[in-house]
Amino acid sequence: MVDRINAPVKFRGGGFAPKKIRFTGLIVFAVLIAFWEFGSRTGFISALVLPAPSEAFAAFMELARSGMLVKHLSASLQRVLIGWSLGASLGVLAGISIGLFSLARSGLLPLVSALFPVPKIALLPLFVIWFGIGEGSKVATILFGTFFPTIIATYSGIDNIDRSLIRMGQSFGMSWISIVRKIIIPGAMPAILSGFRISASIAIILLVAAEMIGAEYGIGAYILLAGSLMQTDQLIAGVAILSLMGLAFAWVIGRAEKILLAWR
């Protein structure tokens, strides 16, 4: 009970709105690496368990100096870019068909549901038999791995388009192709792009897995070799390259979102 006059009303709103604080992420990174380096130098972290960041960096510089970095990176990027762009574009096409046509929906959707949860790594030996031990099987693994999530993102994006916009297009006598091009595809674009984010990281995961079988060059092959020789400094350097690759892809997709979804 409030029996005092002029008792201020207690504030109980606010909160639940996390904001981005600048440089915090960078500082967390820096502190973590500094602690790690410090631990390694003082022997608190055994060099056998985890090499110092400076050693991993030295291994990276060695890789760059020897010219192998370009070879590994270009081999990996080529696989990932071909596999992902084929998988994503075929996935968008299939997703649009499922989103638009009853026959495609009834025929393909059960197939997609059945194949989507299968880890594509499990199919890798099969792909090696089908497409050869070379580039074919690696690209195919990434292609299949990115194909299914893109289909699902695309058709659910189309399913969620405001029906009243389509009805509006019809009521103004717009042609079918115009409705698809100007209403349905832009309407599904946010979902397609967030599908791209997911499929890009799946592509990197599958890249490493695929490069662990019969690849001479590639970041995955480099990591595998480093691991079997217990060269943990090289292993850490390889992992860091993968992380940077993932960040670069995310940045590109972020740019695409900024440009394509400027209206949001």
Place this chain on the structure above:
Amino acid sequence: MRLHFEKISHQYDDVEVLSDISFATSEGEIITIIGPSGCGKSTLLRLAGGLEIARSGKVLQSGKLPQGSLNPLTYIFQDFALLPWRTVRGNISLVLEDHRLSKTQRDEIIDDVLSRTSLGEFANAWPRQLSGGMKQRVAIARALSVTPAVMLMDEPLSALDAQTRAILMDDLVSLWTREKFSALYVTHNLDEAVRLGHRIVVLSRRPGRIREIVSIDISIDERDNYPLEMTQYRNQLWELMRDEALAADRELVHG
């Protein structure tokens, strides 16, 4: 052009929503259709523009189209139905792009309708930047751009607050005063029906039948000068509607 409704009945599954609706629009006339919720008035409008097909009865057109009419039966929707990824200008351009018009012709039409709805300065704004009232103005401009013969307005002001609604009603009155457009105007709001309708079709609760068609002889742009008469019309309509609205309110929702 005129639209004739001939013995229209319609059902969704087992539920009869419209029953034996017959009337016709006239050139330059606004017909408001009013009735309790669920009486099928929006369905009637969808039938009028060919977005749905009646189970029985026909909607017929007669007479000449206005010159340069690109889309004779043009809707204005309650939820505006603007594409969020197109600017005001782009949203109007959208409905012209499928027609054989040069870029200059298209730009001329867009500039003309933007100035008629006083939207000129918002041409490059995104829909998300606009208030509800401005969004509906854009939708009206878009409808005008295709030179409709009959405008099909589905509760166009129902998503707006009372003040904005009053302002837009005035806009519609002055728009009609300048060029006598024909319209079917569905609403559940008595004030809109009385203010904008030359004739008011009162529908019963489901299944919607025509209970009465009330004509108001006072010219639309002079109605503000006859507050007494307008109140009488309003009361007369409310008498007609009250029991239906009460009964409709107490019905269980189907399905």
